Amino acid sequence: MEKFLLVAAEEKGISPDIDELKQLARTAGGVCVGEKIFKLKRINPAYYIGRGQAEEVAKFCEELNAKTVIFDFDLKPNQTRNLEGIIPAKIIDRTRLILDIFSRHAHSEDGKNQVELAQLEYLLPRLTGKGIFLMQQVGGIGVRGPGEKKLEYDRRRIEKRISVLKRKLKDLAKRRQIQRRRRLKSKIPIVAICGYTNAGKTTLFNALTKAQATAQDKLFQTLEPLTRKAKIFDKEVIFVDTVGFIKNLPPQLINAFHSTLEEIAPAGIVLVVLDISDPLWLLHREVVLKTLAELGFDKIPKIFVANKCDKLPQNFVIKNEKNFVYISALKKEGIEMLKSRIYEEIFEK
Ligand SMILES: Nc1nc2c(ncn2[C@@H]2O[C@H](COP(=O)(O)OP(=O)(O)OP(=O)(O)O)[C@@H](O)[C@H]2O)c(=O)[nH]1
Ligand SMILES: [Mg+2]
Structure with missing residues (x-):
């Protein structure tokens, strides 16, 4: 270590x-x-x-x-x-640290390309006159390329690579758009699961869909959107699990992950998952709502999901907050209640 x-x-x-x-x-x-x-x-x-x-x-x-x-x-x-x-x-610095984590957690080809682009854009202005990235040490935190690939620190190469990656990501955005259109045509409502990193989004996604996606006590475990069809009572919906938000997200990453977050666009409803046992949950909610607004998703109806209630006294409620559903995604408590709320919001309004 x-x-x-x-x-x-x-x-x-x-x-x-x-x-x-x-x-x-x-x-x-x-x-x-x-x-x-x-x-x-x-x-x-x-x-x-x-x-x-x-x-x-x-x-x-x-x-x-x-x-x-x-x-x-x-x-x-x-x-x-x-x-x-x-x-x-x-x-x-903070951006380099977050980039490092993203590079560890990018598994698919698309995810790796997104992270590599963000890393190269971060690196470019940091090349010295000789075109060499000043690094006192090789290896360890902050110097990893996507996957375990070593980054090449030559300006011309970097610039070329950036344009190749941008082209690839444009194609990706198109592919995702086609998929989204197809999904929209199928008329199955979409429920997006959003929230601060580590709030328990993937755990909730698993509880709602019986999927077995990796949920871990680490930040940015989920980088690429996961979608899965599931039933709420008698009706089908599609759940989307998304990348977590964090305050001061590096601008390189907002761009890189834009297409990932685009998955939220066609959602009929957004579940804003909050780790209510975290004393900073209010601040985290602000970051999430601000980011959603920046992406133009502020008009989509929201349900606030107060998660990790098992860590708090029983019957804990937050005063003056309506539109909250209290659950424990881990213990699978409150899930039926949440399903009813989603159902009402989508099918009965
Ligand atoms: N006590 C408790 N822990 C929970 C609950 N829900 C999730 N966790 C834990 O919180 C940690 C993060 O859960 P994830 O589901 O990976 O969180 P996430 O929001 O998907 O995180 P990222 O994908 O990294 O942004 C894991 O260790 C979970 O076991 C809950 O209801 N109660
Ligand atoms: Mg996750």
Whole structure:
């Protein structure tokens, strides 16, 4: 396991979500040996954090013998280079960390292409004059290509590859559109399952469809949309399980996964799955609703699914919130209730 140090910042009085960052890094296969949270009054254009703070991180790194530092924010290419000049470790920012996780979890050809494109777009502005990606270390978190393929760090090659990938993804978008049209023609209503990463979407998808998709206590387990036909009482519907949302999703990834999220477009209803046992669920819901709105899906009716109720006291309810269904996808509790709500919404309105 790769040892890493976490660096986060409290900006404008907002404290960072260290637990989420740790979970991200754990998903990427590392173990956290220390953390530093800095209060930032302003962003230093050269280092993001202050120079003195960067030196502090360098010292801390040496003390703990950490070879990797993960920053909870996005670093500009020059900031990464400057930090590398001070800190004797591999510098990973939030986008690179998320890209790494996505590359581990992309299994299909399409998924791999999407991740590779996002990685190359991230890499391109970070090439040095010689066209070589400055990397102090090879291997470990943040330097993996899609699958186990090694990325090639040559500008011309990268540019060529980017255009090939873009073409492939255009074809993919077309193929998906044709499939969606076919599904729409079949008139079977579509129920999209959305939510923050790790909220329990796939577990719910399995409970509703008797599928056996992989659900795990890791972030971004699901990257590619899964669809499955199932019955709600006497009527057929199609359930779609989707990639999880996260705050500050790298822009490269929003583009790359646009076609994945397009699967939500024809849905008659969106189930917004919330891990209600997570103290940050409200914030997570905001991220999900904001992303759905950005994608133009805010008009689709929603049911809020408060999941993981088994971790809370019995009969727990949230005040002033209607349109909530309380379930435990894991224990399969509340599923019939949820089915009734979906049924009402689709077939009786
Ligand atoms: N206690 C409890 N755990 C749950 C429940 N539903 C899901 N989990 C757990 O939460 C973790 C994440 O579940 P997933 O279904 O993979 O979550 P997801 O939303 O699909 O996650 P990504 O695909 O990674 O975005 C797993 O360890 C599940 O076993 C629940 O109702 N109660
Ligand atoms: Mg999932």
